[in-house]
Amino acid sequence: MCVRGRFTLVKVVASVLVIAASLGIAARAETAGVEQVPRRVLILFPFDQRLPSVNIVGEAVTKQLRQSSSPKIGVFSDYLDLSRFEGETYRNQIAAFLAQKYRTTQLDVVVALGPPALDFIRDFREQIGPGAKIVFGLVSNPAPNSSSDIVGIRSEFDLGKTLKLAQLLQPDARRIVVVNGVSDFDKTWETKARELLAPLAGRYETTYLSGMTVDDMLKTVSDLNEDAIILLLTVYRDTTGRSFVPVEVAQQIVEAAGAPSYSPYDSAIGLGAVGGYTETFEAVGASLGKLALDVLAGKPDALEDRLNETLSYRVDARQLKRWNLVGSNLPPGTIVLYDEKTVWEEYGYFIAAAAAVIVLQSVLLGALYIQGARRRRTEAALKESELQSETQRREIAHMSRVLILGELTGAIAHELNQPLTAILANAEAALMLLDRKAPDIEEAIAALSDIVENDNRASKVIQRLRGLLKKDEGRWELIDVNDVVRSTQALVHSELVNRAISTKVELADEISPVSGDPIQLQQVTLNLVMNAMDAVASVDPARREIIVSTRVAANGSVEVAVSDNGSGIPPSDQSRLFQPFFTTKAHGLGLGLSICSKILSSHGGKLSLVSKEEGGALASFSLPPAAVLAAAQ
Ligand code: ADP
Numbered sequence: 260m261c262v263r264g265r266f267t268l269v270k271v272v273a274s275v276l277v278i279a280a281s282l283g284i285a286a287r288a289e290t291a292g293v294e295q296v297p298r299r300v301l302i303l304f305p306f307d308q309r310l311p312s313v314n315i316v317g318e319a320v321t322k323q324l325r326q327s328s329s330p331k332i333g334v335f336s337d338y339l340d341l342s343r344f345e346g347e348t349y350r351n352q353i354a355a356f357l358a359q360k361y362r363t364t365q366l367d368v369v370v371a372l373g374p375p376a377l378d379f380i381r382d383f384r385e386q387i388g389p390g391a392k393i394v395f396g397l398v399s400n401p402a403p404n405s406s407s408d409i410v411g412i413r414s415e416f417d418l419g420k421t422l423k424l425a426q427l428l429q430p431d432a433r434r435i436v437v438v439n440g441v442s443d444f445d446k447t448w449e450t451k452a453r454e455l456l457a458p459l460a461g462r463y464e465t466t467y468l469s470g471m472t473v474d475d476m477l478k479t480v481s482d483l484n485e486d487a488i489i490l491l492l493t494v495y496r497d498t499t500g501r502s503f504v505p506v507e508v509a510q511q512i513v514e515a516a517g518a519p520s521y522s523p524y525d526s527a528i529g530l531g532a533v534g535g536y537t538e539t540f541e542a543v544g545a546s547l548g549k550l551a552l553d554v555l556a557g558k559p560d561a562l563e564d565r566l567n568e569t570l571s572y573r574v575d576a577r578q579l580k581r582w583n584l585v586g587s588n589l590p591p592g593t594i595v596l597y598d599e600k601t602v603w604e605e606y607g608y609f610i611a612a613a614a615a616v617i618v619l620q621s622v623l624l625g626a627l628y629i630q631g632a633r634r635r636r637t638e639a640a641l642k643e644s645e646l647q648s649e650t651q652r653r654e655i656a657h658m659s660r661v662l663i664l665g666e667l668t669g670a671i672a673h674e675l676n677q678p679l680t681a682i683l684a685n686a687e688a689a690l691m692l693l694d695r696k697a698p699d700i701e702e703a704i705a706a707l708s709d710i711v712e713n714d715n716r717a718s719k720v721i722q723r724l725r726g727l728l729k730k731d732e733g734r735w736e737l738i739d740v741n742d743v744v745r746s747t748q749a750l751v752h753s754e755l756v757n758r759a760i761s762t763k764v765e766l767a768d769e770i771s772p773v774s775g776d777p778i779q780l781q782q783v784t785l786n787l788v789m790n791a792m793d794a795v796a797s798v799d800p801a802r803r804e805i806i807v808s809t810r811v812a813a814n815g816s817v818e819v820a821v822s823d824n825g826s827g828i829p830p831s832d833q834s835r836l837f838q839p840f841f842t843t844k845a846h847g848l849g850l851g852l853s854i855c856s857k858i859l860s861s862h863g864g865k866l867s868l869v870s871k872e873e874g875g876a877l878a879s880f881s882l883p884p885a886a887v888l889a890a891a892q
Contacts, residue, residue, distance in 0.1 A: 298367045298555050299333045300324055301388060303380055305373040305444075306342040306495070309504045312526045313372050316396060316544040320370055323548020332555070335364075341375040342442045342495040343502045350379060358386035366391040368551050371411075373397045375444060381409070392554050396547040410554065412546050412565050416523045418451055418490070420536035424572055424593075425488040425521045428533065428584040434487035435463045438476060438512055438520075440494035440503065445469065448492040463488075473497045473508055480516040485582065487518035491527050506530070519582045525573065528596060533582065534574030542569035571691055592690035656854050660782050663789060663851075674720045674753050678713035685709040719749070737772040737885055738780060740809050740817055747784040748807065751792070758792060759800040765808040773817050774885035775862045783855040783866070787821040787878040790851065793844060794825025794876060812881060816864075820879035827870035836868050855880070 302317050304310075317336060324332045337360075339353060366388035371377040377395045381402075384391060395401060395411030425432070437452045439445045449469055456465050468476045473494065480489060491512060493505040506526045513520045513531030522528070525537040550565065572593035579586055579595075586595070689706040692699040748764055755762050773780075788807065795803040806822045828836065835841045837856045842849030856866045864882035871877050 297331045297333060299335065299364060300368045300370060300551055300555075301335045301337065301361070301366050301391070302370045303372065303376040304336065304338045305371075305375040305379075307338050307340045311504075311506055312524060312540050313397065315540040316372055316547065319541050319544020320396075320548040320551065323545055324551060327552050335361075335366075339376060339379055341379070342444060345443055350382070354379070354383035354386055358383070361387055368392050368394055368554055370547060370551055371395045371398075373444075374401075374447070377401060377411075394547060394551045394554055396543055410550065412543060412550060414538055414543060415536070415570050417536045417570070418448075418492075418523050419455055420572070421521050421523045422455060422488075422490065424534055424536060424574070424590065425490070425519070427588045427590060428579075429485075429488055429519065430588075432486050432488045433463060434483070434518075435459075435465045435490060436480065436483060436487055436518070437465065437467045437469075437490045437492060438480070438494065438508075439467070439469050439492035440496050440505075440508075441469055441498060442493075442495035442502075445493050445495050452490060452492065470498060472499050473501070473503065473511070476508075477511055477515045480512055480518070483516060483518040485518055489516055489518050489520040491520045491522040491524075491532055493524075519578065519584065528573050528575050531578065532575065533578040533584065534572065534593075536570065537573050538569045538571075568695070571694070590694075592687075592694035594687070594691075656779065656782060656858065659786075659848070659850050659854050660778075662848070663782075663785055671720065671750070671753070674749070675717055678717040678720075681713040682710050682717070685713070719746075734776055734778070735774065736777065738775055738777050739770065739772055740780070740819055740882070741766045741770055743777065743780050743784055744807055744809055744819060747781055747788060750785065751788055755792065755805070758796070758803070760792060760795055760803040760805055763804070763806045763808075765806060767809045767811055770809055770811055770817055771815070771884035773862070773882040775882065776858075779858045780862070780882075783858055783880060784819060784821070786851040786855050787819075787880075790878065791821050791823035791825065791876070794823050794827075797826055798824060816881040816883050818879055818881045820877060822871065822875065822877045824873075824875040827874055827876050828868065833869075837866070 302320055304313055304317060306313065308314065321334050321336075324334050337357060341350075344353075367390075369380050369384070369388050369391045371380045371393060372395075374397075377393070377398050380387065380393055384393065392408040393410070395409070397414050398411060399414050399416045401409075401411060401413065422435075435456060437449070437456070439448050439452070446469075449467060452467070456463070459465075466479075468479060471479065476494070476497070483489070489512070491509050494503050494508040495505060496502050506524075509520075509522065509524075509527045509532070510530045513527070520527070520532045522532045522535045523537060524535065525539050528534055528537065546565070546568070572590050574589060574593055574595055576586075576595050576598040578584075589595070685706040689703045689710070692703040692706065744764060744766060748762070784807075788805065791805045795805065802824065804824050806820075808820050808822070810818050810820070812818050832841075832843065837852050838849075839853040840849040841852075852866070852868065859866045859880050859882070862882055864880055866878070866880045868876060868878045
């Protein structure tokens with residue numbers, strides 16, 4: 260049996276592969292019944308090819324369509340250039356051109372990106388793609404459907420929510436400056452902004468920059484100070500008649516601005532805007548591509564508009580810092596991007612924990628050093644008394660555990676980091692799922708259950724550590740040695756992975772409980788596994804192997820064995836292994852085995868460490884079952 264530890268990454272990758280494989284099978288099964296005639300999809304871009312945002316959507320749609328191997332889909336694209344060229348004559352001319360172009364090419368679906376492209380194809384569908392279904396995206400308020408073969412993913416581009424974000428972050432702001440141009444599309448934004456801001460006239464002094472050249476816009480925003488909010492909309496054209504790529508204007512504005520900017524477009528976040536209520540363009544494109552495939556496959560539920568589900572408040576952590584905006588004012592579920600924490604912020608807890616262990620270790624080693632003079636005496640005394648004083652034995656056992664844990668600091672930090680990262684990801688997902696218009700309660704419950712599970716996982720790691728770090732009080736109870744092995748395995752799992760050691764855990768199905776101190780027995784198991792890890796260090800990494808097993812021996816006693824394929828025990832060392840301070844390691848203390856041996860004898864058990872014929876060593880201990888021990892006492 261393989262390690263039962265949590266190979267989380269492996270598990271995640273495996274599940275992704277399984278899901279991907281099953282999706283693949285499902286997709287093939289669904290399309291199996293579909294006619295294998297080639298299909299044709301035209302993607303209509305509203306403006307020219309310089310717009311990164313729309314291009315990202317187009318590319319994501321194309322990628323989705325090309326991924327479908329059955330039926331084969333031909334993908335065509337045309338740029339309507341409706342921001343630089345406006346008016347009915349131009350629209351008619353371009354429609355006539357496209358009608359001619361696709362005269363002999365029967366289009367099945369036209370994907371229209373943005374309102375201008377949707378309006379265009381609605382007006383000219385009969386000429387360009389008679390019979391083609393229309394799938395639209397990047398449109399927030401499509402005109403009511405005249406026919407059921409026009410469907411799409413609605414984008415919200417919610418300026419109200421973007422403004423709400425700005426208000427939460429800048430509650431004292433008194434000015435709002437709206438950056439937008441004068442193309443038809445720019446003006447639709449201005450209309451929305453005016454509707455939104457008119458009722459707030461008493462609270463904010465509002466300026467619209469649409470009447471200016473881009474140069475004047477830059478000058479105006481650079482004169483602002485931090486009591487202003489800049490709402491970044493689109494500038495496809497300014498008053499000089501020059502056409503622009505809005506994202507390029509947005510970049511210049513945020514660079515020049517003396518006040519924080521907000522935008523309903525994802526593309527502005529990352530350039531320097533503080534944030535907005537946005538969707539990612541990749542996600543819009545991927546959903547649109549899937550919808551187009553559903554429409555091609557004739558799925559009835561495809562014929563319904565959908566709302567893009569990736570809408571969320573998004574902010575750029577760097578800009579929050581730059582403008583001194585307080586993160587605690589963010590609406591719940593806000594996605595914080597570019598959160599480049601300092602090493603201390605990110606790993607502070609672990610650095611502190613590691614530092615604490617190192618300090619502790621140094622103190623202990625220091626103490627050992629100071630006691631160097633007394634060592635010989637102590638050694639002799641130890642040998643003589645065979646650590647018979649219970650208190651002395653416990654003190655030394657405790658010190659030895661602390662030292663072992665010191666060696667495991669890195670691995671333990673890793674063990675803790677995994678559930679903490681999973682908790683954060685699930686919490687963010689749950690907030691997003693609940694923050695939707697139609698909250699996905701089921702998915703949110705699943706995310707919350709994951710949080711509970713990971714929290715338990717993290718607290719188990721802490722419990723194990725606390726158990727081993729505290730001085731044991733001689734707690735005596737019924738113990739399942741399989742549990743002891745499992746929790747030891749969980750503690751060393753990351754260290755084993757780090758050291759490229761493959762591990763097998765073979766646990767007896769039914770095992771009688773033993774009576775004893777769980778912390779002490781875990782210490783013994785941990786010590787034997789750590790010794791085995793050291794022993795296989797000299798072996799080629801591909802061959803390093805440790806097997807931890809439990810079994811019930813013929814006489815009924817319970818056995819735990821740790822077998823390795825390391826260096827084995829030289830015959831000359833065999834008799835000295837359990838003597839205090841016998842070590843062959845450069846940094847060894849030589850106390851582990853003697854302590855383990857004492858612990859076991861106080862449990863009525865026995866420790867053994869021998870070389871195996873095939874090479875390597877076998878460390879094992881046996882304990883009488885609880886019932887036998889009780890009868891003997
Ligand atoms: P330490 O690990 O500090 O040396 P221990 O008492 O745990 O102290 O071990 C004493 C010695 O026993 C080790 O230095 C090593 O030489 C030997 N030993 C223990 N376990 C093994 C093993 N699995 N394979 C080979 N040698 C071992």
